[in-house]
Amino acid sequence: MKVETLKVDGAALTIHLNGPDWDGAPAATIGNVSFKVPKAGRELLQKALVRIRDAGFDRVLGPMAGDTWHSYRFVSESDGSPAFLMEPANRAHEPLIFAAAGFEPVARYFSARMALEKCDPAPLPAPADFTVETWDGNEPEVLFQEVFALSCVAFADNAFYTPIPESVFLGMYRPVIPLLKRELIFFARRPDGTLAGFLFAIPNYAEGLETKTVILKTYASFVPGAGRHMVHACHAKARAMGYETVIHALIQDNNRSADRSRKEGGEVFRRYELLGLKWDV
Template sequence: MTRETLKAEGASLTIHLDGPVWDGVQAATIGDVAFRDPQAGAALLGDALARIRAAGRDRVLGPMAGDTWHSYRFVSESDGSKPFLLEPSNRPEEPAIFADAGFRPVAHYFSARMALTGEDPPPPPADARFRITAWDGAAPEDLFREVFALSCAAFAGNAFYTPIDEAAFLAMYRPVMPMMTPDLILLARRPDGSLAGYLFAIPNLVEGPKTKTVILKTYASLERGAGRHLIHACHKTARAMGFETVIHALIHDDNISAERSRREGADVFRRYALMGLPLDV
C-alpha cells in the first residue's frame, strides 16, 4: 500500500510512500497532520516513521499530502492574523513535534501583504510576444486544461515537483472554480492564441463577501517578462474593483517571485517551512 492513514485517540496523519524526489531519491511524505493531543501525535509520528523505514524509504518530507500540488508546509512564523482563503494552517505545537522527531526545515516560504492605494504605477514596456487579457468566464474546463499543460512545463524544474495527470488536476480545481472571479483570472496569450502565462487571484472570502483583500494565489509563465506584466495587471484590476490590500501568497524564498514581491513593497506577515528527515534504513 502506497498510502495509509493512521489514527489514534487525539491524532491522525497520512503516509504517502511515493512522494517527490529529495536528495536524488524518492521520499515518503507525511500529510493531513492533525495532532489534537501532542503526546498522541508524537507517538503516532513515531509509528509512521517506523512504517516508512520498514517500507525501505530513507527520506521523509512533511507535512505534505503526497506532493506539492496538494497541501504542504507548516506555518513557522506569523503576525497572528487569521489564515486567508486556501492557506495551510496547523496547530502551533505540530512543527515542534516534527522537530523533536529529527525533522529539519528543507525549504522556506512566505506570504506578504501590500496596500493597493494611490495611483497605478507605470506599466511594464509593451511586449509583442504576448498580450494580457482577463478570462471571459467561458469554458472553465477548457481553460484549466490549458493551465494544466502550462503548469507542468513551468513547474517541472521546481524542487519536490511530482507530475500528476490532467484528471487529477481538474478534480483538484473544480471545487475552487465557483469562487473564482473572471476579471481576476489573467492570461498572457501569444499572437497565435496559445497560452504563455496565467495568474489566478481570488478574493479573501474568509473575511466575508465584501472583503477588501485579494489573494494573488498562483502565477506561471513560459515567456520571460510575462509574470511582471501579469502582476501589474492583477494589481491594477484589483484597485479598480475596490480592493485595498493584496496578499502575495505562499512564495518560495528563492523564487524570482520573492524578489518581485519585495520590489513592490509588500511586507511579510507569515512564514512557512517544509521539513525533512533522512532515515537510516
C-alpha cells in the first residue's frame, strides 16, 4: 500500500507512504484532509497515525497529498478575503486537530497583494546574459515540458522536494491550459536559446472572468537577475492589460522571493503552515 483513503461519516483523508525525506529519513504524509465533523476528524487522524507507525515510519507530514507538487499546507492566518485560484483552503478546526495530535509547524509560507500602480516604477537596465520573452501561445505541451524540466532542477534543493514523472506533471496542468494568457507567461533565455528561467502568472478567475487581479504563481531561474526581470516584466504587462492587483502567491517565508515581495511593499493577507510529527526521534 502506497496510498490509502480513510473515510468515516464526517471525515476523510489519504495516507501516502511514498512521501519526501524529512531530516534525512523518509516520511509518510497525510493529505486530502476533510474533517467536516471535528470528533470524526480526531478519531480518523489517530487511526491514520496508527497505520503509519505500523508501516514502519517514525515521522509524518501534513497536510500533503504525497508531495509538494500536489496540494499541501494549512491556512494559518487570514484577513478573511476569498480564496484565490489554486489556493489551498481548509476549515479552521482542521489544523487545530493536527496540533492536538502533536503536529508542529515545519515550514511557513505567505501570500501578499500589491496594487500594480505602485509596482516597479522604474525600468530595469538591460541584462547581458539573458533576454526575457513572453510565451508565443503555441504548443502548450512543449511549454509545460520546458517548465517541468527547469522546475525539477530549480526546486531540487527545496525542503521536502520529491521528483515526479513528467506525465504526472503534465496531467496536473492540462486542465489549466484553457485559462492561460500567453502575455502572462515569461521565459528568460540565454544567448544560445537555452532556458534560464520561467515565470507563470494567471488571472484570478476565482473572482470571475472579468477579474482585475493576476496571480504570480511561481517562477524560477538559474541566472542572477533573471527572476527580478521576469517579475518586473509581469507587473508591467499586467498593468498594461488592465489588471489592478497582483498576488505574490504561496511564498516560503525564508526564500529570495519572500525578500523581494517584502521590499516591493507586498501586504501579507494569508499565511500557511506545513505541519510535522516525529516519534521517538
